Amino acid sequence: MLKRHFHLSACLVFASVFVTGATGQEKSPAAAKVDAAATDTPDADTDLDSAEVEINQDLRAILEPLFNSISKADVSRATVEMLSDSVLSGQVVESETSTFQIASTSPNKFTIYLKQPEHRTRLYCDGKQFVAAMAPDAYFRLPEVVKIQDAVTNLPVPMGPYPEPLLALTMAGADPTITMIAGMKSIDLVDRLPFREKVPAVHIRGEQADGVKWDLWVTDEDSPRPLRMLIDMTPMLVASDQVHVPEGFSFQVRYDFLTWRVTGEVDESLFTFEPAKEATEYKSLDDYFQSIAGVTGEHPLLGKPAPKFTTETADGKKFDSKTLDGRVVVLDFWASWCTPCLAAMPVIKKVADNFADQGVIFVAVNTGETREDVQDFLDQRKLKLNVLLDPDGKIADGFSIDAIPQTIVIGKNGLVESVHVGFDGKEVLEQRLTDELEVLAIGGQIASATKPDADETE
Structure with a gap:
């Protein structure tokens, strides 16, 4: 049951896309301060002397060779495993593992x-064209x-939180000081214990200016390489006025x-995109998102009887879904x-x-929330x-809900007639739902619902 709490991290990431209307990658304070400097590929050593935060000699001896090896690199290759953890009241309620494969040739x-x-999701930039394969x-x-x-x-394309x-x-020719040093509140050497x-x-x-804290482990050698980076994004989320973060999250x-590696060779064919024969080309990222918003065709309950359930209302009264029989029900899952x-x-x-x-x-x-939290919010x-x-x-488990917002529309016959996932804008949602309810309110069925098997209606 705890997997349902994943919607918190998923929704927070989606909220970032929804609020910014762009990439889902929020600009760090460091990047915001040095946008002008970021427009050109650096030719010289990265400059730790210009950092506003104090960096002692021991720390400098590690960061300078690492950062210089990246900024001076002509090529790079990396495979990185990403683990995102959502924790609520000290308990890991969702853990998702993903993998990045990155290759680059400067500039x-x-x-x-x-x-x-x-x-x-894969991005291809061959120096002449830039393509995003979203699927x-x-x-x-x-x-x-x-x-x-x-x-x-x-x-310009969302690639993780x-x-x-x-x-x-991991990108050849990038200046890590722009991201890792500029705009920092503090940066310290913690220890030299063996990794794993x-x-x-x-x-x-x-610790960044926005409160985000990170830990970085690099090899203790003349030519250091990164081993692990752990980022706590909670302070950024808490400080945002766009997202409400529950206590203990x-x-x-x-x-x-x-x-x-930042040496050797990289196959140039990695940067070239060849679309699949049946692939669809969209006009933009927004056009692609519009095409998948509210997609209902793959939901396992479409055209099938809606699950029955019992629960309580926000004011503590018992509730049985049987009381909804014979009505058109718009069941909206939210937090x-x-x-x-x-x-x-x-x-x-x-x-x-x-x-x-x-x-x-x-x-x-x-x-995923308690009665007290819900009632306080209302x-x-x-x-x-x-x-x-x-x-x-x-x-949510009974209705196969794997992301929110998600709305289940149930007809008077008790069958799931439509499923809306995400929020694709007021006008689009209002028109689509109105069209559906005009049919369902008079006892009809809509195109997205399929006829159930005979044994499911017996």
């Missing part, structure tokens, strides 16, 4: 391949080629550098910390209320909603 050829459990059968071309340093600090420090340490009790290593800790990202959920909810409620006299009811299912926002509680994610 403007690179490929970044992110392999996640259920998604693949094996979906891609779009970016308007212009970017230099590697610009890709590090202002990557916070890729900038990873890219700064085997590899001679140096442990470095830094933390979100960490860990990068383990499985392979890393108070989910920015897109809160943007979509009033739109969904408004449309459902327009059909209330035709047997349509809107029900908001809060997943009181603070002065919201009057039909709210059901799903603190352990049992109802």
Whole structure:
């Protein structure tokens, strides 16, 4: 049941995309301060002397050779494992492992391949064109080629929750001081204990101006290489006025550098994109997101009877879903910390209320939060909603909910007629839901619902 809490980290990342309207990669304070310097590939040694934060000689002896090897590199190859952990009240409630494969040739050829459990994203820049393959059968071309340093600090495509420090340490010709030193509150050498009790290593800790803290382990040798970076993004999320973070929550990202080199050769064919025969070319990232927002065709419950459940309302009353039989039900799964959920909810409620006299009811299912937290949130926002509680994610499990916001539309016949995932804008959501309810309110079925098997209706 705890896997349902993953929606917190997933929703926070989605909220970043939703709020910024762009990449999902927030610009670090370091990058913001040195955008002008980031436009050109550095030709000289990285300059730790210009850092506003104090760097002692022992720390300098480690960072200078590492950073210089990256900034002076003509090529790079790296394979990095990313582990993102969502922790609530001291317990890891979701842990997801992904892999980056990165290759580059300075100043403007690179490929970044992110392999996640259920998604693949790859960027190709060959110095002449820049292509983003968002899936094996979906891609779009970016308007212009970017230099590697610009890709590090202002990557125009979402590639994980916070890729900038990873890219700064793996892209040939990038200046790591822009990301790792500028804008820091502090940076210190913690210890020289062996990494995993085997590899001679140096442990470095830094705190950014936005409160984000990171730990970096590099080999303790003349030509150091990165071993691991652990980033605690919780302070950034807490400080944001765009996302509500529940008490006791933390979100960490860990990068383990499985392979890393800034010497040798790189196959130029890695930077060239060849679309699959059946691949669709989209106009832009927004165009691609619009195409997948609210996609319903693969949900396992479409056209099947909606699961029955019992729970409690936000004000402590018992509730049995059987009381909804014979009505069109708009079941909206949400949480108070989910920015897109809160943007979509009033739109969904408004449309459902327009059909209330035709047997349509809107029900908001809060997943993963306690009654006290939900009631406090409703009181603070002065919201009057039909709210059901799903603190352990049992109802969400029953409806195969793997991301929020997600809205399940159930017909008068008790079948799941439509599923909306994410929030693709007020106008689009309002029109789509209105079109669906106009049909369902009179007892019809919509195109996304399929006829159930005979044994499912017996």
